[in-house]
Amino acid sequence: MSSKLHPDGRLNPSDVTRNDSGNRTLQEIVEQQKLTRRDFLMVSAGATATVTALSVLSTAAIGEILNGAEVSHSLNPLGTIGFTPVSANTAPMTDGVTVPTGYSARILVSWGDSLTPEPHWDTVSALDESTQLHCYGAHTDGMHYFPFPGPFGNKRGLLVTNSEYCDPPLVNNIVPAANYATTAITLDMVRAQQAAHGINIVTIDKEHHQWRVNRHSRLNRRITGNTLCKISGTAAGHTLMKTAADPHGSWVLGTLNNCAHGYTPWGTYLTCEENWNGYFSNETGEVAGESDPEHKLRIIQNQLRYGVVKGGFGYRWHEVDERFRADLHPNEPNRFGWVVEIDPWDPKSKPIKRTAMGRMKHESAQVVIDHKDRVAFYMGDDERNEYIYKFVCDKKFNREGYAENRDMLDYGTLYVAKFNADGSGQWLPLIWGKNGLTRKNGFADQAEVLIKTRQAADRLGATMMDRPEWGAVHPITGDIYMTLTNNSRRGNTPVSGNNRDGTGSAGSANPPVDAANPRPDNDFGQIIRWREDRRRVTATTFKWDIFAQCGDKANVKSLGSSYDSTGHDGYVGNINGDDYGAPDGLWFDKEGRLWIQTDQAGDASGDWVNIGGNVMMCADSSTGETKRFLTSPPNCEVTGVITTPDGKTMFVGIQHPGEDWKIDFTDNSAWPDNGYNGPTTYTGSSVSKPRSSVIVITKDDGGVIGS
Numbered sequence: 106m107s108s109k110l111h112p113d114g115r116l117n118p119s120d121v122t123r124n125d126s127g128n129r130t131l132q133e134i135v136e137q138q139k140l141t142r143r144d145f146l147m148v149s150a151g152a153t154a155t156v157t158a159l160s161v162l163s164t165a166a167i168g169e170i171l172n173g174a175e176v177s178h179s180l181n182p183l184g185t186i187g188f189t190p191v192s193a194n195t196a197p198m199t200d201g202v203t204v205p206t207g208y209s210a211r212i213l214v215s216w217g218d219s220l221t222p223e224p225h226w227d228t229v230s231a232l233d234e235s236t237q238l239h240c241y242g243a244h245t246d247g248m249h250y251f252p253f254p255g256p257f258g259n260k261r262g263l264l265v266t267n268s269e270y271c272d273p274p275l276v277n278n279i280v281p282a283a284n285y286a287t288t289a290i291t292l293d294m295v296r297a298q299q300a301a302h303g304i305n306i307v308t309i310d311k312e313h314h315q316w317r318v319n320r321h322s323r324l325n326r327r328i329t330g331n332t333l334c335k336i337s338g339t340a341a342g343h344t345l346m347k348t349a350a351d352p353h354g355s356w357v358l359g360t361l362n363n364c365a366h367g368y369t370p371w372g373t374y375l376t377c378e379e380n381w382n383g384y385f386s387n388e389t390g391e392v393a394g395e396s397d398p399e400h401k402l403r404i405i406q407n408q409l410r411y412g413v414v415k416g417g418f419g420y421r422w423h424e425v426d427e428r429f430r431a432d433l434h435p436n437e438p439n440r441f442g443w444v445v446e447i448d449p450w451d452p453k454s455k456p457i458k459r460t461a462m463g464r465m466k467h468e469s470a471q472v473v474i475d476h477k478d479r480v481a482f483y484m485g486d487d488e489r490n491e492y493i494y495k496f497v498c499d500k501k502f503n504r505e506g507y508a509e510n511r512d513m514l515d516y517g518t519l520y521v522a523k524f525n526a527d528g529s530g531q532w533l534p535l536i537w538g539k540n541g542l543t544r545k546n547g548f549a550d551q552a553e554v555l556i557k558t559r560q561a562a563d564r565l566g567a568t569m570m571d572r573p574e575w576g577a578v579h580p581i582t583g584d585i586y587m588t589l590t591n592n593s594r595r596g597n598t599p600v601s602g603n604n605r606d607g608t609g610s611a612g613s614a615n616p617p618v619d620a621a622n623p624r625p626d627n628d629f630g631q632i633i634r635w636r637e638d639r640r641r642v643t644a645t646t647f648k649w650d651i652f653a654q655c656g657d658k659a660n661v662k663s664l665g666s667s668y669d670s671t672g673h674d675g676y677v678g679n680i681n682g683d684d685y686g687a688p689d690g691l692w693f694d695k696e697g698r699l700w701i702q703t704d705q706a707g708d709a710s711g712d713w714v715n716i717g718g719n720v721m722m723c724a725d726s727s728t729g730e731t732k733r734f735l736t737s738p739p740n741c742e743v744t745g746v747i748t749t750p751d752g753k754t755m756f757v758g759i760q761h762p763g764e765d766w767k768i769d770f771t772d773n774s775a776w777p778d779n780g781y782n783g784p785t786t787y788t789g790s791s792v793s794k795p796r797s798s799v800i801v802i803t804k805d806d807g808g809v810i811g812s
């Protein structure tokens with residue numbers, strides 16, 4: 106995602122996080138070749154029998170959740186598209202969510218809605234911590250639906266969602282927005298913001314044809330920026346994980362910037378810590394109490410490689426909550442940037458940070474189980490010029506119950522991807538003692554390899570990518586798709602890359618175009634996909650191609666003079682159908698339709714005057730046909746999508762409507778309390794604040810969404 110507080114390349118002129126190493130990029134391999142769509146389809150025919158991309162729970166302990174729940178069996182097994190697309194939301198923009206004729210979209214839950222019998226937040230007032238702790242969090246993002254046991258799984262379940270970040274002036278009731286930078290900040294203000302972050306576990310029911318939040322469920326809970334989390338796996342207890350507050354390196358307060366997500370076949374939810382670095386500040390450029398100049402330099406270099414700098418993203422938490430002072434507590438940032446596992450069914454359980462899966466700006470973690478019951482999770486590091494990873498569990502998946510799999514994510518091998526110009530690729534293992542990952546090069550042991558995942562990937566010469574974000578696994582072929590959202594640095598001059606010794610920072614290198622990232626000044630992004638050799642997740646080689654290059658066919662755009670024009674196509678793209686740009690969210694339904702969500706500038710201006718605001722698209726992965734399914738309010742992001750097992754109810758997240766307001770909270774949007782998508786919990790006479798929300802979409806004839 107991108108915003109004022111979470112900048113992408115175009116919104117970060119200071120380039121405080123840059124990646125200037127010298128890794129080879131694919132353009133240095135002269136010829137650009139790729140697998141054609143036909144190549145992929147020809148070898149897909151027998152894939153169902155050999156690869157299962159789990160999209161429902163299947164262990165004995167959790168499997169009863171689906172017992173009796175109707176699963177969709179449409180006459181459309183290849184996921185073709187059966188709706189008429191909606192028009193783009195161009196200026197003057199509609200302040201609401203629009204879906205095709207024959208569908209309805211209504212509000213399910215919004216930021217500040219109570220998850221208990223306690224009152225909802227009165228948005229006229231500033232938010233306090235105690236209120237936020239029992240209310241739905243800010244800026245909803247990745248999500249998953251866990252159906253209840255028995256025959257009612259399509260009508261009752263747990264909707265587990267991320268609350269990625271917050272807009273501090275909205276939380277603390279500060280206008281105009283610019284005043285936040287100079288307002289005297291208090292710990293109470295920060296605690297409210299921290300409580301607005303995290304994860305929401307919400308029981309939802311369908312009664313009388315309407316979905317609602319069950320506010321009396323004992324399973325409802327919030328996990329926030331101050332919830333006690335266990336640290337497990339290889340890095341647990343390591344010297345670099347120990348702090349004054351936690352001398353054992355085994356517990357940490359909170360999980361932050363939870364962007365996309367994943368889930369496990371044993372019934373747990375995975376939340377991914379993305380732009381966590383922005384909450385920290387190294388105010389002095391020093392390391393308190395460190396007298397060894399060489400050791401101090403290594404600490405500072407590690408912080409810079411992950412974008413920990415003075416001031417962070419402007420939250421100002423470090424001014425009143427000392428643990429976010431990276432100069433005073435240099436190991437505290439090392440305790441963020443992980444995949445966090447949560448048991449949604451056990452309210453007493455603690456979130457677990459699984460360090461064996463590596464530390465980065467995690468965007469998602471998508472699971473595949475092959476025909477030998479080996480398990481892998483595919484992940485992107487969401488920043489310009491960063492990498493794509495997979496984690497392969499050591500143990501086979503045990504289908505007999507949860508207990509046999511509960512520690513699967515603590516043991517395994519982390520790999521980083523290298524994409525070759527001939528359509529082949531390699532998975533390079535990040536194993537201590539091999540391929541230069543040695544003490545001499547700054548890695549004392551395997552734990553340090555994982556704590557410094559980016560530096561390890563630099564050392565191995567992985568392929569720098571254009572902001573790898575969400576992954577999705579085709580339910581029939583097992584192919585893995587991943588969005589590459591954009592990269593304004595691609596193809597710029599002077600040419601630079603990631604330092605092999607890991608001493609660079611992230612986000613400001615100027616890599617040349619290459620086969621997997623073929624366009625300079627890549628505003629519109631692309632979607633890449635690959636297939637493991639022999640369809641085994643343990644394979645160390647794969648085949649890949651580009652599924653779609655995004656763009657605007659109606660507006661050929663020129664390239665800036667500082668860019669190498671190699672690969673420039675005028676940004677028209679090659680989409681077969683409705684245009685879109687900056688793909689971010691990605692999800693396959695059970696019939697193989699690919700749902701694509703975007704995170705571009707949401708005001709329908711400039712480069713986006715024809716494409717309009719952010720959208721959710723639906724694509725036929727076999728033909729590439731793409732149709733616009735949903736448009737959104739101004740200045741928001743569309744993020745998070747899942748359906749009930751029968752495919753007849755869809756949940757979609759709308760994040761930060763009306764963002765970038767300046768004078769009044771509702772300068773850009775009054776959604777959802779303007780009533781465009783039905784009633785909300787707000788009872789005031791006029792809308793006070795825009796609020797991130799989850800909408801519920803149904804087909805008027807009761808059919809499968811998208812069919």
